[in-house]
Amino acid sequence: MSKESASTPAAAPTKPLLSRFLAATEIDTRMLGMVAALFAIWCAFDIYSGFLRPNTGLFGGAFLTPRNLWTLLVQTSSIAVMTTGMVLVIVMRHIDLSVGSMLSLVAVAGAVLQVFILGPAIGVGHPAIWIAAVAACLVLGTLIGAMNGFLTAYAQIPAFIVTLGGLIAYSGVAFLLASGVTIAPMDKTYKIIGGGVPESWLGPTWSWALAFVACALIILAVANGRRQRKRFGFQMRPVWAEAVLATIGSAAVLGTTAVLTSYPWPFGLIRQYAADNDVTIPEGVENVNGDAICMAADRIVRCTEGLIYYTGYAAPVLVALAVGAAMSFIATRTKFGRYVYAIGGNPEAAELAGINTKMMTVKVFALMGFLVGVSSIIASARLDAATNALGQLNELFVIASAVIGGTSLAGGIGTIYGALLGALMMQSIQSGMALLNLPAAFQNIVVGTVLVFAVFVDQLYRRRVK
Amino acid sequence: MKKFATAILAGVAMTMALSTVAEAAGKTIAVSWKTFQEERWKTDEAAIKAAVEAAGDSYISTDAQGSAQKQAADIEGLISQRPDVILVVAFDSDAILPSIKAISDAGIKSIAYDVQFEDPNALYITFDNIGVGRIMAEEILKVQPEGNYAFIKGDKGDPNATFLFQGMMEVLKPSLDSGKIKNVCETFTDGWKPDNAQRNMEQCLTSTDNKVDAVLSENDGMASGVVAALEAQGLAGTVPVTGQDGDKAAINRVALGTQTVSVWKNSTDLGKVAAEAAIALANGDDVSSIKGVAKFSGGKNGVEMDSILLAPTPITKDNIDVAIEAGHITKEEACAGVKAGSVPACG
Numbered sequence: 001m002s003k004e005s006a007s008t009p010a011a012a013p014t015k016p017l018l019s020r021f022l023a024a025t026e027i028d029t030r031m032l033g034m035v036a037a038l039f040a041i042w043c044a045f046d047i048y049s050g051f052l053r054p055n056t057g058l059f060g061g062a063f064l065t066p067r068n069l070w071t072l073l074v075q076t077s078s079i080a081v082m083t084t085g086m087v088l089v090i091v092m093r094h095i096d097l098s099v100g101s102m103l104s105l106v107a108v109a110g111a112v113l114q115v116f117i118l119g120p121a122i123g124v125g126h127p128a129i130w131i132a133a134v135a136a137c138l139v140l141g142t143l144i145g146a147m148n149g150f151l152t153a154y155a156q157i158p159a160f161i162v163t164l165g166g167l168i169a170y171s172g173v174a175f176l177l178a179s180g181v182t183i184a185p186m187d188k189t190y191k192i193i194g195g196g197v198p199e200s201w202l203g204p205t206w207s208w209a210l211a212f213v214a215c216a217l218i219i220l221a222v223a224n225g226r227r228q229r230k231r232f233g234f235q236m237r238p239v240w241a242e243a244v245l246a247t248i249g250s251a252a253v254l255g256t257t258a259v260l261t262s263y264p265w266p267f268g269l270i271r272q273y274a275a276d277n278d279v280t281i282p283e284g285v286e287n288v289n290g291d292a293i294c295m296a297a298d299r300i301v302r303c304t305e306g307l308i309y310y311t312g313y314a315a316p317v318l319v320a321l322a323v324g325a326a327m328s329f330i331a332t333r334t335k336f337g338r339y340v341y342a343i344g345g346n347p348e349a350a351e352l353a354g355i356n357t358k359m360m361t362v363k364v365f366a367l368m369g370f371l372v373g374v375s376s377i378i379a380s381a382r383l384d385a386a387t388n389a390l391g392q393l394n395e396l397f398v399i400a401s402a403v404i405g406g407t408s409l410a411g412g413i414g415t416i417y418g419a420l421l422g423a424l425m426m427q428s429i430q431s432g433m434a435l436l437n438l439p440a441a442f443q444n445i446v447v448g449t450v451l452v453f454a455v456f457v458d459q460l461y462r463r464r465v466k
Numbered sequence: 467m468k469k470f471a472t473a474i475l476a477g478v479a480m481t482m483a484l485s486t487v488a489e490a491a492g493k494t495i496a497v498s499w500k501t502f503q504e505e506r507w508k509t510d511e512a513a514i515k516a517a518v519e520a521a522g523d524s525y526i527s528t529d530a531q532g533s534a535q536k537q538a539a540d541i542e543g544l545i546s547q548r549p550d551v552i553l554v555v556a557f558d559s560d561a562i563l564p565s566i567k568a569i570s571d572a573g574i575k576s577i578a579y580d581v582q583f584e585d586p587n588a589l590y591i592t593f594d595n596i597g598v599g600r601i602m603a604e605e606i607l608k609v610q611p612e613g614n615y616a617f618i619k620g621d622k623g624d625p626n627a628t629f630l631f632q633g634m635m636e637v638l639k640p641s642l643d644s645g646k647i648k649n650v651c652e653t654f655t656d657g658w659k660p661d662n663a664q665r666n667m668e669q670c671l672t673s674t675d676n677k678v679d680a681v682l683s684e685n686d687g688m689a690s691g692v693v694a695a696l697e698a699q700g701l702a703g704t705v706p707v708t709g710q711d712g713d714k715a716a717i718n719r720v721a722l723g724t725q726t727v728s729v730w731k732n733s734t735d736l737g738k739v740a741a742e743a744a745i746a747l748a749n750g751d752d753v754s755s756i757k758g759v760a761k762f763s764g765g766k767n768g769v770e771m772d773s774i775l776l777a778p779t780p781i782t783k784d785n786i787d788v789a790i791e792a793g794h795i796t797k798e799e800a801c802a803g804v805k806a807g808s809v810p811a812c813g
Contacts, residue, residue, distance in 0.1 A: 049673065052673075053673060053674070055673075055675070062672055062673050062675075065672075067672055068672050071668050071669075071672060075665055075668070124802070124803070181713065181714060181715070182660070182686065182687055182690055182713050182714075182715045182716075183715065184690055184715035184718070184719075185715070185718070185802075185803070194694075195698075196694055196697055196698040197697070197698070265700075266676065266698070266699040266700045266701070267676065267699075267700065268676075268699055268700025268701045268704065269699070269700030270700070271700065272700050379661065382661075382664070382694065383660055383661055383664055383690060383691060383694050384690070384693075384694045384697070385660065385690040385694070385715060387660060387687060387690075389657065389658070389659045389660060389661075389687065390659075390660065390661055391661075392657065392659065393657070430665070431665065431668075431669055434653065434665055434666050434669035434670075435669040435672060435673050436673075437651055437652070437653060437670075437673070439622070439653070439654060440622055440653065440654045440655065440656050440662075441622055441654075444656070
């Protein structure tokens with residue numbers, strides 16, 4: 001295969017090993033840097049929290065424990081979902097400042113529907129309630145997003161102004177809808193989407209099953225990518241590089257699953273579950289290997305028989321992962337995605353090439369609205385309540401996550417996985433500082449500084465690459 | 467500008483018409499509201515109006531719509547109607563002072579309703595805010611006299627967050643000093659937002675390995691986040707949680723047992739007390755003869771003024787009926803999902 005050898009540039013042997021490795025595997029060095037920074041932040045938090053209060057984390061702290069990492073992922077879900085949509089909006093050279101207020105409005109509307117309207121009408125807990133509430137949130141979000149897009153594209157009002165107006169107006173509507181009161185509690189089934197109840201945890205068996213399916217898909221994707229390149233006569237990666245990619249991807253999936261499935265149910269929930277189901281909790285035996293856990297005094301220990309309860313993937317995390325995968329697919333593998341990037345790169349050229357840029361703007365904003373709908377469900381289900389304060393200022397974190405993740409405000413550039421990593425990084429910083437009990441003012445200073453610094457480093461990197 | 471002048475003229479004409487009616491009906495009590503954007507002020511207004519009209523006097527009011535400027539103009543308008551007493555809910559407690567002076571100069575009595583402005587001639591009527599923190603601490607001490615306490619405070623920029631904490635500390639100090647109580651987490655919550663409170667509580671539970679025995683949340687909204695975090699750890703209902711505002715959702719949590727107390731400031735009570743004080747003043751009674759009046763100088767500039775500080779009502783499992791009977795919440799709302807026989811008011 002002459003084409004395969006062509007993938008290694010002629011000058012390659014003189015280059016250092018690392019850059020040859022990166023060139024062969026085509027790994028995004030920018031992403032590599034982000035992952036490294038994320039790990040550095042995690043380790044720092046773990047070490048620091050260990051000083052304050054020793055725990056079972058990797059470095060003796062409370063941050064790198066299964067429990068905290070599990071919580072971190074749940075906390076990130078709502079922002080992460082919106083961030084994937086924001087990437088496309090920003091890539092198209094627009095911005096959506098209204099997502100936070102829109103989330104309040106949609107969440108309050110969904111809560112009013114299930115608690116004030118459907119609850120009394122067809123009986124609290126009726127299975128139709130959660131379905132109606134979910135559908136209403138998604139439809140309402142999509143409609144509001146489409147309206148934003150319509151005003152931007154057809155009324156030719158800059159997106160900044162349209163959504164700034166939305167930022168102010170939607171929170172007002174959210175207030176009026178429920179005259180400012182907190183609406184709670186949510187429907188029992190609806191709550192499962194929030195990840196706060198045992199029903200929303202996949203458990204070890206299904207988590208591992210899912211992980212293996214994901215690994216198989218990764219390997220299939222790598223193989224398929226290779227076949228496609230061959231078919232169209234593109235440059236190909238060496239076989240070893242393909243293997244490395246498949247291995248890294250699978251290892252990431254399996255590692256995450258291993259961490260999440262080693263977080264046992266909280267003590268209180270096991271006790272509740274045992275009481276509800278008439279199960280007697282066996283005496284705890286420590287230091288015995290087995291696949292079950294029991295309780296000894298106030299701790300959970302492993303024992304050979306008894307109740308097996310590990311959490312595994314939580315529902316909101318699964319939703320966020322599914323949205324991330326779907327959005328990645330849309331952005332990189334569909335005509336729609338290609339149009340978005342084409343318009344972002346050069347709107348005039350895209351229009352001249354026959355893309356209906358106006359309709360695309362409406363569609364992208366509608367997609368953003370749909371994702372806000374998804375996030376509003378996660379956020380209100382997780383809080384088990386909806387108020388007009390829910391989601392306020394989320395737009396800042398969503399935009400910051402996208403930008404930290406490498407989305408260029410000049411348009412045309414941005415990846416979904418980068419934005420997801422950005423969201424995880426922002427949430428890590430916030431949660432880590434809350435774990436250290438640092439004052440909120442200090443948290444704001446650090447988050448703001450990290451945002452500016454991340455973009456600064458990104459600029460340096462881009463200039464060097466050029 | 468011309469339009470504005472016409473509007474004022476129209477206003478004056480209307481007020482003249484009104485004042486003739488007013489004189490015929492006895493005394494006139496006026497209220498300058500700062501806004502009706504928040505739900506609660508409508509409750510206050512209903513209570514004041516009812517008490518004033520029951521006494522055979524008449525009620526007039528203006529709404530400043532959240533603007534200090536409009537409120538100054540409103541008060542000028544009210545003065546020209548020559549009421550006997552003007553109650554003011556100040557939008558800005560400093561900017562209002564010239565208007566208050568104008569009220570005194572016109573020989574009209576003024577009452578600072580709920581929001582303090584520091585004018586020695588005015589009567590200040592409100593709920594005892596430091597007392598709210600004190601009540602929260604007392605209620606939680608009753609059920610959990612020792613152990614690890616977590617404090618979920620409000621927004622750092624709001625002086626009320628600190629007042630509340632001061633009140634808590636007054637009560638808890640002896641136990642903290644003796645080591646019976648340990649402060650394991652203490653965080654401000656940006657914007658008093660429930661989702662921030664939830665995250666702070668989750669991280670608090672992670673850092674202490676769930677060794678939290680009581681949570682003092684400074685309001686009901688944040689308590690909803692705290693309870694959600696506790697619930698995910700199977701601790702809801704076993705760890706006592708405080709709150710204030712008498713949110714309907716919070717009263718329901720109190721009935722369900724996941725929140726221990728919601729300190730409720732009954733606006734109807736406040737309105738009634740204020741209206742009665744206003745009527746007494748209108749009838750020419752001396753301020754010191756009104757029930758509950760004491761000197762207060764705890765404001766920003768320490769100006770001493772006559773004041774009535776109402777004690778808020780702690781709503782616990784045992785007295786939910788108080789809120790139901792006051793019409794603040796229906797029995798169905800308060801008792802939704804409550805097991806029969808577990809709460810007296812729910813039956």
